[in-house]
Each structure stands twice: as structure tokens, then as C-alpha cells.
Amino acid sequence: MSDGARLPERGALARRGLTAIDGALALIVIILIVQMWLLTATLESFLAGRVSAALPAALVSLALFAATAALAAFIARVDRAARESGGAA
């Protein structure tokens, strides 16, 4: 196959990869906003003398961090796939 015929395919791959990465980034930002709210609410509760929310909040925060890390790994995988296909060049 000639380069001229492959170029549009590379471009399409790159665009698809960028769209997937943008979507994952948007999800990470939403998760971060939730995590930020969770931290402030837990801190406010702790400073008010109530400690019952600390454990569930830490567990939820851990789950949100795991989701963020999974999405980051997804971004890295898509990025690598796009680069190997030559889409990013």
C-alpha cells in the first residue's frame, strides 16, 4: 500500500484516539470534582467533631482514585496504539 493511501487512515486513527482521550479526560475531571467535594465535606465533618464519615469517605475516595488511574491507563494505551499505527506523527 502506498503512503498516499495510508495517510487518511492514520489521520482517522489519530482523530479517534484523540476523541477517546478527550472523553477519558472529561471523565477524570468529573471524578476529581466529586473527590474534591468529598474531601471538603469530610474535612468539615471532622472539624465539627464527627468522625463517623471518615472511613466511608476514605473508601469512596480510594475507589475514585482507582477509577482515575484506570482512565489514565486507558489514555496511555490509546496513545500508544495511535503512535504505533503512526497516527500521531
Next chain:
Amino acid sequence: MSVEPGKPPLWREEFSVHAGDERYVGRRQFAKFLVLTSLGMLAGNVWILVRSLFRKPPVFPAVPVARVSDVPDGGILTFAYPEAHDPCLLLRRGEDFAAFSQICTHLSCAVVYDDARKLLACPCHDGAFSARDGRVLGGPPQRPLPRVRIERRGDHLVAVGITLEEET
């Protein structure tokens, strides 16, 4: 300046940034930054959890705040407990005494007794608390007023601790 055939121009060698690569690198770095931010917030939550686990219950002193005869039936007395900068209100209804922190749980304004409505009112944002048990009756506060435990020892009223009620 001439360019040798088959070689990229000099400006491309010196400014070797590809726009496509830069887009990917920017997003990848941004994702790493966001993950680190998420890790920081997880660390904050874990720190709160550790502090909660090793938290010692506060010890309150027993402090005489007034004589029974100092507070008339239906009257109010202000006092400070547990420290001199912690204002509190003591209310008497017959032989029942109730005492609350005077600091609103919304934004720390001073609450006052509203005799017309028979409740504790925060004038800053129209918060309202029950004069019986300190629970929230209206307005922006989400938590009840901390209640000061009062014991009657002879003719003296003694503050012995503070109770934080559960959220309403």
C-alpha cells in the same frame, strides 16, 4: 540559504516539535497531573481517617456557671465554656435548664434567644434552632447547636461537657 536535498531544513532540526505529538504529550501529561491530584485528595481523606482513628475523646472540665437563683424562670444567662472565648447560652424553663453553644453552626455568628418565636435565632442568615434541644428548625445551618451538659449540684449549675448531636 540552500537546503541539501533529502535533508530537513535547518529550522525543523532546531525546532523539532511536531504539532500532533505535542497534542498527545499535552493530554498525557495533563492526565498524569490529574491522577496525581486525585492521589493527593485520597491522601487527604486517609489523613482524616488516621486522625479520626487516633483521636482522643475531648476531656471537659466541670465549671460552675451560675447559681440556680441567678437565672429566673424563663430567663437566659450567657457564660463561657469550656474556654473563655467559647460563648454559651443557658436557658431556664421551670426547673429545666438547657445550655447551648452560642456559635451558629453555619458561619459562626452569635445566636440569640428569640422570645417571640421561642427559639434560638441566628440573625446573620435567619438560621433557627430549637431552644429545647438545639436541633435545626430552619435556615441554612445543617448541624444542630452543640449542647452543653449542665448538672445541678445543690444551688450551683455546673457545666460538665459538650454533646455534639448527629446531623439533622
